[in-house]
Amino acid sequence: MCGWTLPGKIKYWVTHHRKQKEIVFDHYGRKCCWPNCKVTDLDMLSLDHVLDNGYEHIKEIGKHLYGYLIKHNFPDNVHLQTMCMNHQFKKRQMKYRGEKLPKKVTTI
Numbered sequence: 001m002c003g004w005t006l007p008g009k010i011k012y013w014v015t016h017h018r019k020q021k022e023i024v025f026d027h028y029g030r031k032c033c034w035p036n037c038k039v040t041d042l043d044m045l046s047l048d049h050v051l052d053n054g055y056e057h058i059k060e061i062g063k064h065l066y067g068y069l070i071k072h073n074f075p076d077n078v079h080l081q082t083m084c085m086n087h088q089f090k091k092r093q094m095k096y097r098g099e100k101l102p103k104k105v106t107t108i
């Protein structure tokens with residue numbers, strides 16, 4: 001063994017991911033964009049693809065969205081907004097039902 005233990009490896013990735021997440025949300029904002037939502041806890045926030053093309057985008061760039069955004073200096077052609085996990089789910093459900101999204105949640 002070279003001293004590179006599994007917990008250390010996991011700890012490295014958790015720390016690395018957290019640092020990337022902080023940089024990314026400093027750019028996109030650290031608050032959910034849903035009207036009246038007050039979630040600012042970074043653990044509960046995620047990036048929402050405004051055009052709902054997240055699946056295609058991730059497939060195109062590989063799995064590491066945060067690393068991609070930092071490396072490419074937050075490209076303008078990638079439309080993202082900060083949204084909490086609950087509202088990501090809520091947005092998806094509303095779209096499935098064909099309901100109109102609240103005004104503050106961007107749709108292009």
Ligand SMILES: [Zn+2]
Nearest residue numbers: 032037084087
């Ligand atoms: Zn929210």
